[in-house]
Amino acid sequence: MSIHIKLAPCLQALKPRDPQQNHRVATPLELLFDLIFVVAIATAGQQLHHAFVENHLGSGLLNYLMVFFALWWAWMNFTWFSSAYDNDDAVYRILTFVQIIGSMVIAAGIPSAFQHHDFDVIIIGYAIMRLSLVVQWLRAAYSDVPRRKTALRYALGIFLVQIAWVLFHFSPINFTVTLFFILVVAELAVPVWAEAPAMTPWHPHHITERYALLTIIVLGESIVGSFIAISDALNNQLFSIELLFLMVGGLLLMFTMWWAYFDHSAVEKLHNRKRAFVWGYGHFFIFFSIAMIGASLAAAVDVATHQAHISDVLAAYLVIIPLLIYSASLWVLHEVQHLHGLGKWLYPLSAAAVLTVPLFASDIGYSVFAIALIYALRLILSKSLVNDTSVAHSAEH
Secondary structure (H helix, E strand, O other), X not given: OHHHHHHHXXXXXXXXXXXXXXXXXXXXXXXXXXXXXXXXXXXXXXXXHHHHHOOOHHXXXXXXXXXXXXXXXXXXXXXXXXXXXOOOOHHHHHHHHHHHHHHHHHHHHHHHHHHHOOOHHHHHHHHHHHHHHHHHHHHHHHHOHHHHHHXXXXXXXXXXXXXXXHHHHHOOOOOOHHHHHHHHHHHHHHHHHHOOOOOOOOOHHXXXXXXXXXXXXXXHHHHHHHHHHHHHHHHOOOOOHHHHHHHHHHHHXXXXXXXXXXXXXXXXXXXXXXXXXXXXXXXXXXXXXXXXXXXHHHXXXXXXXXXXXXXXXXXXXXXXXXHHHHHHHHHHHHHOOOOOHHHHHHHHHHHHHHHHHHHHOOOHHHHHHHHHHHHHHHXXXXXXXXXXXXXXHHHHO
């Protein structure tokens, strides 16, 4: 009885946050979580880079997709929960530290997943993160009576799906790709089911800032990965004009990708439950494609310096495909609502132009430079058309 009395204040302290709170920003603990978490993303990017260079495209992309989903989904769950219930008490901090430890365990297991298709360590790290989150949801259920059913659904759904991951992976059942995607669907269904009785009080401005911060971090990691590859080439005295064009093109590409993402605010989309799910889930393709572009640019450096087992044309398409995924995701989630007339058709037209670049630029360095120029031109034209439309509407009124 005495133990229950001592624990009760900690449980009751996890009250819901005010979704209308002014000046809500990311906390230092959330920033620490992101910075340590991105170590795992960087590790996965390095392994994908090596898979590209060694021409292990099929297995490399499959492993990367599986690993990246685990990383993104764990980050997603932490982010939305903290937006609704972060009270920064001792128990909350400790459980967040446990989730950080889980992300480090996942990072440690990524090389084995790529090299031996062994996901044992990743599954263990994922379980550490997820079970810690279950405890957080039980705390929320204890203290937030109006949303108790929602919190209990989260705790139950996360726990059952996590048990399924562990059982299917460590049992004699063959852990196939089909089974993996079935469990992915189950993971994605948990929030939809849990939020049905009552929505958790996440903060729209806080959520958009958290997503923006991770976008910046992943973009930064991609630039760093490319820089390391270029630095190695220069240290080995492999400089060439083609490499110079690749460096400039890669940086221009990253700058324009940053510009495209931060050109529009998404806060208004998060006031609608359906749009919030589409926007939140749709960011998987944004984060995934940014990280993949970083690995592709690093592989492009190896191709330009003749240290890879893939052709210049294939290397160019390894940059183009994730770029088109990124652009299409932004177009659907952000841009299409703000564009009118010709502006709406700039993305498909530029996509068609980018796809033809490797047919005319035989070397990877010149291909990346041309791709970056087309992408930057599309962005500038799109921005100009939006401004012209805004001016025209203002003049009418």
